Amino acid sequence: MKRRQPGSSWRRFAIGFPYAWLVAFFLAPFLIVLKISLSQTAIAQPPYTPVLDLAAGWRGVTDFFNGLSFENYGLLGSDPLYLLSYVKSIEIAAFSTLMLLVVGLPIAYAIARTPRRWQAIFVLLVALPFWTSLLIRIYSWMNILQREGPLNDLLMGLGIVKEPPAWLATDTAIYIGVVYSYLPFMVLPLYASLEKLDESLLEAAADLGCPRWKIFWLVTLPLSSSGILAGVLLCFIPIVGEFVIPDLLGGSQSPMIGQTIWTEFFGNKDWPAASAVAVVLVFLLVTPIVIYQHQAMRVAERD
Amino acid sequence: MRKMSAVNVAALVLGLAFLYIPIAVLVIYSFNASRLVAVWGGWSTRWYAELFNDAPLIDAAVTSLRVALASATAATILGTLAALALARFGRFRGRLPFAAMIYAPLVMPEVITGLSLLLLFVAIAVDRGFWTVAVAHTTMAMCFATVIVQSRLADFDTSLEEAAMDLGAPPLRTFVSVTLPLIVPAIVAAWMLAFALSLDDLVIASFTTGPGTTTLPIRIYSEVRLGVKPEMNAMCSIMVGVVGAAVIIASLFVKLTGSRGAAGR
Numbered sequence: 001m002k003r004r005q006p007g008s009s010w011r012r013f014a015i016g017f018p019y020a021w022l023v024a025f026f027l028a029p030f031l032i033v034l035k036i037s038l039s040q041t042a043i044a045q046p047p048y049t050p051v052l053d054l055a056a057g058w059r060g061v062t063d064f065f066n067g068l069s070f071e072n073y074g075l076l077g078s079d080p081l082y083l084l085s086y087v088k089s090i091e092i093a094a095f096s097t098l099m100l101l102v103v104g105l106p107i108a109y110a111i112a113r114t115p116r117r118w119q120a121i122f123v124l125l126v127a128l129p130f131w132t133s134l135l136i137r138i139y140s141w142m143n144i145l146q147r148e149g150p151l152n153d154l155l156m157g158l159g160i161v162k163e164p165p166a167w168l169a170t171d172t173a174i175y176i177g178v179v180y181s182y183l184p185f186m187v188l189p190l191y192a193s194l195e196k197l198d199e200s201l202l203e204a205a206a207d208l209g210c211p212r213w214k215i216f217w218l219v220t221l222p223l224s225s226s227g228i229l230a231g232v233l234l235c236f237i238p239i240v241g242e243f244v245i246p247d248l249l250g251g252s253q254s255p256m257i258g259q260t261i262w263t264e265f266f267g268n269k270d271w272p273a274a275s276a277v278a279v280v281l282v283f284l285l286v287t288p289i290v291i292y293q294h295q296a297m298r299v300a301e302r303d
Numbered sequence: 304m305r306k307m308s309a310v311n312v313a314a315l316v317l318g319l320a321f322l323y324i325p326i327a328v329l330v331i332y333s334f335n336a337s338r339l340v341a342v343w344g345g346w347s348t349r350w351y352a353e354l355f356n357d358a359p360l361i362d363a364a365v366t367s368l369r370v371a372l373a374s375a376t377a378a379t380i381l382g383t384l385a386a387l388a389l390a391r392f393g394r395f396r397g398r399l400p401f402a403a404m405i406y407a408p409l410v411m412p413e414v415i416t417g418l419s420l421l422l423l424f425v426a427i428a429v430d431r432g433f434w435t436v437a438v439a440h441t442t443m444a445m446c447f448a449t450v451i452v453q454s455r456l457a458d459f460d461t462s463l464e465e466a467a468m469d470l471g472a473p474p475l476r477t478f479v480s481v482t483l484p485l486i487v488p489a490i491v492a493a494w495m496l497a498f499a500l501s502l503d504d505l506v507i508a509s510f511t512t513g514p515g516t517t518t519l520p521i522r523i524y525s526e527v528r529l530g531v532k533p534e535m536n537a538m539c540s541i542m543v544g545v546v547g548a549a550v551i552i553a554s555l556f557v558k559l560t561g562s563r564g565a566a567g568r
Contacts, residue, residue: 010475011392018385018445019397022404025442029419032426103321106314113307114315122315124554129322131550133503135520136539140329142531148342150328183322212308233410241412243506248528258414258506265418265510275422278415285410 030282037275038068048272072276082260082277086284089257092171092246093239096178100186100235101228103179108190108227109220112197123191130184138177138248145173145249169251177245182238186231193227194220226299233292237285257281326543333536350537360538363522367502370433370518374440375497381441382448382493383486387478389449390456391464408446416443417510424511431513439511440504444497451496455489456482488556495553499546 039048076082111122129137144151145167152164167173197220205215221228243258250256255263257277264274333351337344354360385405388395408416420439424431463485467477483490505520512521519542527535 008474010473010478014384015388015392015395015401018381018388018449019401021381021442021445022401025420025423025438026404026408029423032422033415033419036422103318106310107318110307110311110315110318113311120558124551125319126322128547128550129326131499132326132543132546133520133539135503135505135523136329136542137325139523139527139531139535139539140325142527143332143536144325144328146531180321180325183318187318237410238412241414243412243414244524258412261414261418262506271422274418278418281412282415285412289410 033275033278035068036272037072037279038070039272039275040069040071072272073280075273076276076280085255085257085260086280088254089240089242090284092174092178092256093236093242096175096182096239097232097236099175099179100182101232104183104186104190104231107183108187108194109216111187111191112194119195123188126184126187126191134181134244135248137181138245141173141177141180142168142248145176168249171250173249174246174256177249178239178242181245182235185234185238189230189234190224190227193224193230197223229292229295233288237288240285241281329536330540330543333533333540335533335536338533350533351541353534354537354541357534359517360519360522360534363517363519366433366516367519370437370440370508371498371501373437374444374501375494377437377441378444378448378497379490379494381445382497383452383490385445385449386452386456387482390453391461391482405446405449408443409450413443413504413506414510417507420507421510431511432516435511435513436508436516436518439507440497440501443504443507444500447500448493448497451493452486452489455486459485491553491556495549502542502546 036048107126111119111126114122143149147164147166147168149167151167152161155161156164167176201219201223202215205219206212210218241258242256243262246256247259247262261274261277261281264270264277334346334348335342335344336347336349385401389398389402389405417439420435420442421431424435429435464477464481467481468474472480503520504518505524508518509521509524512518523535523538526532
């Protein structure tokens with residue numbers, strides 16, 4: 001596309017303004033987190049040392065670098081609390097992503113098979129809960145899952161359980177909350193790729209006598225793998241860092257990593273430790289994205 | 304051949320039931336007359352009436368709406384410019400890091416976004432409050448706005464814009480009179496998403512707010528973290544109703560203006 005030079009001030013503005021904003025409010029803050037993760041806790045305002053003192057000239061800069069240490073990262077390795085919350089976060093994210101796939105796939109598939117003019121309505125119906133506050137949706141589960149709540153009433157009424165089980169403050173509640181909250185994130189990308197599926201391929205398989213479940217397994221699933229991958233990433237990554245769901249529905253004995261950062265920060269006021277936990281989490285999450293990008297580029301090259 | 308099997312219908316019905324029953328339960332319980340949430344005491348609107356006497360809650364709601372208005376507007380402007388830069392300006396120096404910074408916040412856990420912005424605000428020693436929350440929400444939401452507007456820009460080809468330029472329209476003029484009218488539905492959708500994200504956010508606001516500025520989610524969170532409260536059922540039902548109505552109206556609007564694919568997520 002050819003561009004003429006005279007209007008380049010508009011072009012500079014359209015690129016420069018959002019660029020500057022992101023550098024100031026996304027990149028710079030992250031560099032500060034990185035820096036503070038290498039600092040030590042101090043009883044001061046701000047509660048960490050060293051503080052970069054540019055007024056002291058070169059002396060200030062060297063003092064600053066000499067004051068940095070990897071101590072906080074050592075702490076992450078030595079205190080099992082941190083390790084356990086990383087493991088717990090990844091465990092919950094992995095299992096709930098799997099559950100989301102199992103629950104989401106039939107729904108996405110069913111929407112893709114409804115008459116075309118209805119599909120937009122079903123997509124809207126799936127997306128609508130996402131627009132309402134996550135806090136509210138999780139809170140609605142607190143209503144349902146409480147000991148004298150409707151779920152236990154139903155289970156007791158049907159005679160499935162004798163004693164009302166405690167749902168809140170368990171991992172089961174976290175799984176319910178996560179699957180509920182992230183279902184739109186799984187169904188919508190799956191639907192997007194299933195909807196593009198060439199039906200003649202399915203018909204060909206059926207004409208050749210392939211049973212329905214086998215068509216699904218051998219034709220539908222492989223052809224929708226891009227949607228599956230997108231859905232898995234869209235769910236897995238944010239679930240790892242989730243705070244609201246485990247905090248309201250889960251127990252306090254084994255926190256997820258988002259809760260650990262929150263407690264270190266607000267409870268223990270240990271900013272350097274919170275920053276170190278955050279930096280490790282970012283690298284943990286960046287890895288699957290880089291792998292995904294790499295895969296996507298290989299696919300693009302192949303085509 | 305589009306036949307739905309019984310399994311398909313069951314999946315659809317059960318899936319939608321799973322999505323909507325909790326919200327329905329919330330709304331039904333908000334009309335429960337009993338203070339004990341679990342005990343049904345007949346229909347009543349007393350909790351809605353009590354909301355209006357809860358001055359701190361109303362303050363928080365007003366604060367949230369103001370933050371959402373400011374940040375959604377700023378995020379939509381920034382996001383539209385960024386989308387234009389990514390979709391129309393070809394290669395420019397620093398495009399790759401720019402794209403990375405647009406997409407990274409989409410998957411960044413809110414805890415980390417909030418923490419890092421707070422540390423920035425502390426480092427530059429600004430008083431935290433309304434504006435710091437608004438800036439934080441703008442940063443988070445502009446990336447979503449970019450994605451929506453960008454997908455709309457990718458939907459139509461550049462020939463109209465090129466025609467305008469060939470006829471001598473300068474780039475800014477081309478944008479205002481050709482591109483902008485075409486992407487209005489996406490801009491509306493982006494603004495609404497940014498508004499909803501801001502209204503919804505608890506974590507980033509908790510980190511970046513200061514004394515005296517309490518948003519609605521912060522208020523609701525501090526009320527409900529110890530258990531279910533009937534007033535909160537009423538408050539949440541109102542929010543669900545407002546957001547639901549807004550989204551449905553917006554979808555109709557997008558449909559009626561004859562555009563497709565703009566509602567995005």
